[in-house]
Structures are given as structure tokens and as C-alpha cells.
Amino acid sequence: MASMSPDSLLDCVVLEPGRPADASVIWLHGLGASGHDFPPIVSELGLPEDHAVRFIFPHAPQIPVTVNGGMVMPAWYDILGMDFERRVDEAGVRGSAAQARALIEREKAAGIPADRIVLAGFSQGGAIALHEGVRHPEALAGILALSTYLACDGNLDEERSPANQATSILQCHGTEDPMVVPRMGEAARDRLLGLGYPVEWRTYSMAHQVCPEQITDIGAWLRGALGL
Secondary structure (H helix, E strand, O other), X not given: OOOOOOOOOOOEEEEOOOOOOOEEEEEEOOOOOOOOOOHHHHHHOOOOOXXXXXXXXXXXXXXXXXXXXXXXXXOOOOEOOOOOOOOEOHHHHHHHHHHHHHHHHHHHHOOOOHHHEEEEEEOHHHHHHHHHHHHOOOOOOEEEEEOOXXXXXXXXXXXXXXXXXXXXXXXXXXXXXXXXXXXXXXXXXHHHHHXXXXXXXXXXXXXXXXOHHHHHHHHHHHHHHOOO
């Protein structure tokens, strides 16, 4: 897939392991949040104390968001209306996917192979993780999609890359989510399963958030995806 070339790399919060990194997790936050959102849960994932995983939490650019009256806030793409799985800011999605790909390329340049890189995201960030993950030209270690949906689904069939056909995908959703309602997550799951992706689907009694049980499950999945 031809991708947009980002002008510069995103600013990120980076958590380095205690020894030289041999794997990376790139984790994208949700609408209106920042790269400071998810670092606190890293210590709760149950990873081995001597793990060598670098965690990278990029900050989304500040853009006007139509559904919020044009207010400028951190966002991976514009939300045009509440039917946001149908009315998609495709240029914004593709631009942020290119930024995610650029971060993957930076990790590769630093000596981390693609198959030791996990692409993760929550809500809007999860939509970017799914979008880029299944289109990425090299096999990744895993794709983590939290409380999210598929963006630009209409182009998926022709744009998806065979390289990630067998890549582990963990998709989590809250059964009481009022923002990205469960049917949107289920639709993404069913679409991916229909294309043969190995999606592991988990639900939790929560709203648009993360919960302790989910963090435990994410940690177990990460340990499996990275062989920790």
C-alpha cells in the first residue's frame, strides 16, 4: 500500500527496559488524551522483571474535531459525526497510520525486527493500530485493539497485507461502552475473523476504559506474543 510520508516523527513518551531492548510496543492513546495515558499500566502487566521491551507512547497531533464543535485537541483523525464508523476522515486515518509506520521503521533502524514489534491502541488509537497492522508489509509480533472499530473498512480487502494474516490480534471491549458501542467492536471482530485473522475477543463489564482484569489479560497476551 502506498502510504503518506510523515514530515517528522511524533513526540513520544518512551519507557526503556533495564537492559538493551529486543522488542518494542508502540501504543496509541484515545481522542483527547496523550502519550501519558498508558505508561502507568506497564508495571501492572506482569512482565518479567528482566524484560527487554521498550514501550513507546506517541502523542497525537492537535487538530480541530468536528463533533466537538471544532475544538482543537489531540486526535489521530477528525470525528465528523457520531456515525463515525461510517463517516470517516480517511486522509486523517491514513496520515496517522503513516506516522505509526514511521515509528515502526525507527524501531527497526534501532535494531528491533518487525516481528518483535507490537502495535497497540485504545479507541481512536486502536483504529489506527488495526488499520496499519493488517496493512503493514512485514509481519508484526501482534496487534492490540482496545475499545475500537475498523476505519476505512471499504479498502481493507485490496489493501491488507498477507504478511500479517497470521499475526496475533487481541481485541478487547467494554460491554457498557457508550462511546464505541459494543456492536462496533463486534463488527470489527467479525470482519477480521471472516478474513481469516486469528482474533482473540475479550469483553469486560466496563464502559470506555480499561480495567484490572483486562490489564492482566493484556499482560498475558503480550508475554505470549513476545515469547517472554
